[in-house]
Amino acid sequence: MGDRYELKKPFPNLPAQAQPAVCRILDANLDRAREGLRIVEEWCRFGLDSSELAGECKQLRQEIAKWHTQDLRAFRDTLGDVGTDLSHPQEEERAGIQQLLQANLCRIEEALRVLEEYGKLYHPEMGTAFKQMRYRIYTLESNLLGYQRQQKLLRSHLYLVTSESENLFAVVEAALQGGLTLVQYRDKDADDDVRVETAQKLRQLCRRYEALFIVNDRVDLALAVDADGVHLGQQDLPIAMARQLLGPHRIIGRSTTNPDEMRRAIAEGADYIGVGPVYETPTKIGKAAAGLEYVRYAAQNASVPWFAIGGIDPTNLNDVLSAGAERIAAVRAIMEAEQPTLVTQYFLSQLSRLQTLRALKAHLPQSHVQSNNLTS
Numbered sequence: 254m255g256d257r258y259e260l261k262k263p264f265p266n267l268p269a270q271a272q273p274a275v276c277r278i279l280d281a282n283l284d285r286a287r288e289g290l291r292i293v294e295e296w297c298r299f300g301l302d303s304s305e306l307a308g309e310c311k312q313l314r315q316e317i318a319k320w321h322t323q324d325l326r327a328f329r330d331t332l333g334d335v336g337t338d339l340s341h342p343q344e345e346e347r348a349g350i351q352q353l354l355q356a357n358l359c360r361i362e363e364a365l366r367v368l369e370e371y372g373k374l375y376h377p378e379m380g381t382a383f384k385q386m387r388y389r390i391y392t393l394e395s396n397l398l399g400y401q402r403q404q405k406l407l408r409s410h411l412y413l414v415t416s417e418s419e420n421l422f423a424v425v426e427a428a429l430q431g432g433l434t435l436v437q438y439r440d441k442d443a444d445d446d447v448r449v450e451t452a453q454k455l456r457q458l459c460r461r462y463e464a465l466f467i468v469n470d471r472v473d474l475a476l477a478v479d480a481d482g483v484h485l486g487q488q489d490l491p492i493a494m495a496r497q498l499l500g501p502h503r504i505i506g507r508s509t510t511n512p513d514e515m516r517r518a519i520a521e522g523a524d525y526i527g528v529g530p531v532y533e534t535p536t537k538i539g540k541a542a543a544g545l546e547y548v549r550y551a552a553q554n555a556s557v558p559w560f561a562i563g564g565i566d567p568t569n570l571n572d573v574l575s576a577g578a579e580r581i582a583a584v585r586a587i588m589e590a591e592q593p594t595l596v597t598q599y600f601l602s603q604l605s606r607l608q609t610l611r612a613l614k615a616h617l618p619q620s621h622v623q624s625n626n627l628t629s
């Protein structure tokens with residue numbers, strides 16, 4: 254195909270009086286699809302640094318452009334278009350990047366569907382071409398969502414695992430206000446109807462703050478509420494089985510208490526692992542501490558993001574970080590805090606200070622690190 258699609262035989266069946274309207278529909282939707290793609294492409298390029306996803310958007314834009322011939326543009330009549338003033342209130346406000354992307358992907362899909370249907374009247378090959386492009390958008394959407402999740406996971410250094418609480422939503426929201434980006438819903442006792450309702454509400458809350466939402470133990474519940482992923486312990490479903498059920502783009506985390514479990518979790522495809530319990534904890538009675546030794550082992554050997562967990566609070570955080578942790582998970586320290594926002598901010602500030610220090614150390618000569626006491 255050249256730069257523009259060659260019109261071998263436009264309008265094989267359509268009466269002449271309907272042709273201008275169809276041309277205007279095609280012209281408007283060719284524009285709409287490309288505009289939407291450009292918006293998604295910019296995020297893939299500048300927000301996610303993904304040349305692969307940006308490249309797919311660009312290719313689709315170029316394929317659409319080939320159909321946008323002069324014949325169709327010639328029918329444009331913007332002044333006479335009764336629809337130019339119609340805008341949806343939701344177009345005026347976007348809660349965040351996720352919503353912006355979702356809205357534009359939806360716009361592209363709608364435009365491609367219109368092009369598929371009306372295109373069949375215009376040219377024998379247009380319907381099939383746009384149907385294929387619509388399926389490519391579905392794939393793009395799913396890859397984009399998966400990529401976004403992985404990026405967010407990489408950027409998350411603090412993980413709140415919830416416990417039953419009368420103030421569950423208020424505490425989680427307070428932590429989100431403090432900058433938390435990763436939440437796990439953990440409830441070992443509630444009935445399923447309560448679990449579904451609670452998970453749905455937490456899911457909504459996390460969405461509002463653009464935080465990842467993970468469900469503990471239950472793949473079915475994670476799917477039912479469209480969670481970003483699931484956390485599985487050693488006694489829960491095998492990772493391969495969970496992956497089959499969840500598809501390629503949701504996050505799967507696995508608990509590990511020793512090097513052997515770590516090796517297996519990573520080999521089986523866990524996206525992240527829990528490392529602990531670092532200290533004995535009343536949140537998990539009867540579970541022996543794996544200790545700081547295991548944290549040191551993880552710092553040297555884990556090849557996926559890992560969260561030190563178990564008994565971590567502001568008083569011992571420094572010991573855990575000194576053992577090499579860059580990510581931590583906590584239940585009581587946040588769920589039972591008088592000021593969950595402040596504790597969250599404290600954890601995050603210490604974790605981010607550590608990252609800065611380690612990045613600095615990696616770029617400075619060793620003599621400078623020692624003489625300026627930049628050890629952590």
Ligand SMILES: Cc1ncc(COP(=O)(O)OP(=O)(O)O)c(N)n1
Nearest residue numbers: 469484485486487508527560562582
């Ligand atoms: C981040 C994280 N790490 C470890 C666990 C513990 O999971 P598991 O061993 O399955 O125990 P329960 O939480 O199910 O009691 C976790 N939940 N999160």
Ligand SMILES: Cc1ncsc1CCOP(=O)(O)O
Nearest residue numbers: 530534536563564583584585
């Ligand atoms: C769920 C879990 N898995 C290992 S330790 C732990 C509980 C951590 O809770 P806390 O932060 O209150 O000690």
Ligand SMILES: [Mg+2]
Nearest residue numbers: 470485486489
């Ligand atoms: Mg479990």
